[in-house]
Amino acid sequence: MTTQHTTGHTSGISGAEIRLEEVVKRYPGQKTAAVESLSLTIPAGEIVMFVGPSGCGKTTSLKMINRLIEPTSGTILIDGEDVRKSSADELRRKIGYVIQGGSLFPHMTVAKNIAIVPKMLGWDASRVKGRVDDLLDLVGLDPSRYRDRYPRELSGGQQQRVGVARGLAADPPVILMDEPFGAVDPITRQRLQDELLSIQRELRKTIVCVTHDIDEAIKLGDRIVILREGGHIAQYDTPEVVLASPADDFVSDFVGSGSTLKQLSLARVNEVDLRETVTARIGEPTADAVQRAEAAGERSVIVLDDRDRPRGWPWLRQLKGDRIVEPTEDLVTVDERSTLNDALDTMLTSSHGAAVVTGDRDRYIGIVTFDTVTDHMRLLEDRAVEDRAHEQAAGERA
Amino acid sequence: MWDFIRERQDQLLYNAFQHFSLVMQAVLVASVLAVLLAVVIVRYSWLQGLANALSAIGLTIPALALVGVMLALTGIQPISAFVAVAFYALLPVLRNAVVGLQGVDPTLVESARGMGMSPLAVLWRVRLPLAWPVIHAGVRTSTQMAMGIAAIAAYILGPGLGGYIFTGLAQIGGANAVNYALVATLGIVLVALVADVLLLLLGRLTISKGIRA
Known part of the structure; x- marks a missing residue:
């Protein structure tokens, strides 16, 4: 399959499609499955957010994609290819992995942290060096200033930026993120989210991101998967649809009241x-x-x-x-x-x-x-009133 | 005492070097073994209790007793001394290596695995470098201890300065008895200090700046 290359030329998407087919994860000695038959298609070049209460299997599902957790049964395809086709290590070198706090290796400099995967893939030194500088630039850190620093000399937000750069290092089509911005203060988080969106606009990777924060999911996601216990999909749709018409009570409880303020999370600047x-x-x-x-x-x-x-x-x-x-x-x-x-x-x-x-x-x-x-809030309110009027009118007719 | 030293200058220097060399070799072998053992122990958690108990018991065996046991096993020869010193040197390194490896943040290990590092690469490039400051401290402790043990191992013809102490003790009341014991003891202290300085330098060179205290 070469969809990645063909689409890459036509529309700038460098991501690959991910398909989960009836994926099950059962831990020995546990009655209920952690993930019970999850089927899902993640389109190439989109950000898909996995949200849900703790224990809903969102992290388990994410880690099955890069085989940090092996599924009990079912198939996972990336770009049409079964993830079990190559060894787990080879697979993982082609999938970016970003976790909370950046998880940088404290004994390596920023440059060495970013260079890990390219080096494992056998890139030559000058290519690695160029790539490191490009990536630092991309995440908004001046290469000459930050290249040789150690993680402890960086702020939490900077560490997280380097974590993202490291995930992007070998230009993987797929990037997995596990609560990537969970460990930083709200202002920094907002900034990092903005930067991720800006980077994604350029790169168009397929990004799968786990979060417990519905606001983050609404903001970052092209689509949101809301999971309930056992890895059941409660709803899988765009943020607009999830907010406007939650599939059931579970989703509407999880999303919270659809107040005008929440709607502000839907409107982009x-x-x-x-x-x-x-x-x-x-x-x-x-x-x-x-x-x-x-x-x-x-x-x-x-x-x-x-x-x-x-x-x-x-x-x-x-x-x-x-x-x-x-x-x-x-x-x-x-x-x-x-x-x-x-x-x-x-x-x-x-x-x-x-x-x-x-x-x-x-x-x-x-x-x-x-x-x-x-002004925009007033507009939203007017629209909501109109909608209700329509509904009432429809109800009376019925 | 000065004359005593002057008369035996070359011999003393030679023996001091022998002492140093015995300890360093024993510590080196012991450290490598201890780290290998620690890797296995950390991998299988049920071994941890056993390892802790054994190393605690090991440290309570009097050095002289162990030297006696070695005598029965391998006879009077330098190799027996080497094994006895290495045995003691192993214990502090083992304990620190276990603690150091356990102290490595599991999320870092998972992150390394998630990037496609093989288990061996994770050990070599992430876990050992991160545990190294603690292991290194263990090596220093162990070297200091081994200096004393090596003196006792001279009882079974181990090389080094310990021989002088036994000579002194054997002819107590004799002309140079005190000189023998004192010069050898001071010599060992000096050798121990030199060794510690060298190990400090090694630490400077090998502990990443990113995790240095």
Whole structure:
């Protein structure tokens, strides 16, 4: 099967389809099966989220794909090929594996951690080195600064980024993630999720990700598998459908009330109208920037670096010196594929009452404000009222 | 005492080196064996209790008694001394190696397996390097202990400085009795210090900067 290559050329998908056919996992000495006949097709190039309460078999199901757990019966096919065809070690070198906290080897440098799989695959040294630098760049870490550091010299979020880079190292078509962002604080988590979406937009891998956090599943997933005990699929659909029409009480309980606020997790930032504001570039004369801002009636400017990445959002009075210098603040941005929910979070921590929106490779796109979000909420509410009216009308007719 | 040393300078140096060499060789062999044993013990959890009990008992056997047993087994020759020293040297390394290997985070091992490392590669590239600081500490303890044991092993013609101590003890009250015992003891302390410095250097070179305390 060469679908991977053919589709790779036509639509940029580098992922491969995964099929689980009546997969069963039974542990000896246990009455009920951990996973009882799971059948599922994961389309190439999509992110599919496994969610469910603990003990629902989501991690077991994930680990059966790379044979860390061997199924009792059933078949798993990746790109049409049975995973049991090659040895478990060979199989795993072709599947990225990212787990909580990044799970970096503390005795190896960042570069060595990332290089593990490429080296096992026999890549030559210069190719490995180039790949490591590319990947560090991709996950937003400056290679010259971070390549030779040890994991303990990195923050939790940075470690997790390296973990993702390591999972991508040998350019595998399939990546498995087990609670990848479970060990970091909410702001970092949101940022890492945004970055993953941005990376995925470029790479189009098949990503299977386990989480217990329904909000994370809604945000990251092209599709969500909601599992109940024994690995039974309660619902397998897009986040929109899962939220709008839960299959049963189990799902609606798990998803939580379909309030307007939850709906904000469905709307992406790129679906609402972004505002433009004044930007300045590091190194340009401060007076020019101030003049532009005042002409536009703004009291602040967004400072971009030479790669259009927003670095800071100073007020005009904070701009000192002849030229714009690199801001020292740690600007929290939102990816254009972030949910409005995340954008709202970010706005709440910003003194500007708005959030800076970025696209591919963290490039600046615009800003999203409270007004935009409240407008959107009003729209959602109106729509819900209309829907109810329709239903009532339909009910009366019946 | 100074004259005593000056007169026997070459001989003392030679014996100090012999002492050092006996201990280092015994510790090396013992460490390799101990780590291999530890790998097996950690793999089969039911062996752990047994191993702990045996090493605790092993350390209670008086060195002189063991030397006596060796005498019965292999006779009076340097190899008996070597085996006795190695036996004692093995125990602290074994204990530390078991603790060190058990201390490796299971998620790291699973992560390594998940990336397609073979069990042997996981052992060599992940588990042993991570356990190494603890094992290394065990090797240092064991070397210090072995210095003393090697002195006693001189009783069955082991090489090294122990012979002087026995000579001194045999002619107690004699002219140079105290000198023999004292010079040999100080010599052993010196050799032990040198060995420890060398092991510290080895640690510096072999323990990854990422996990150094």
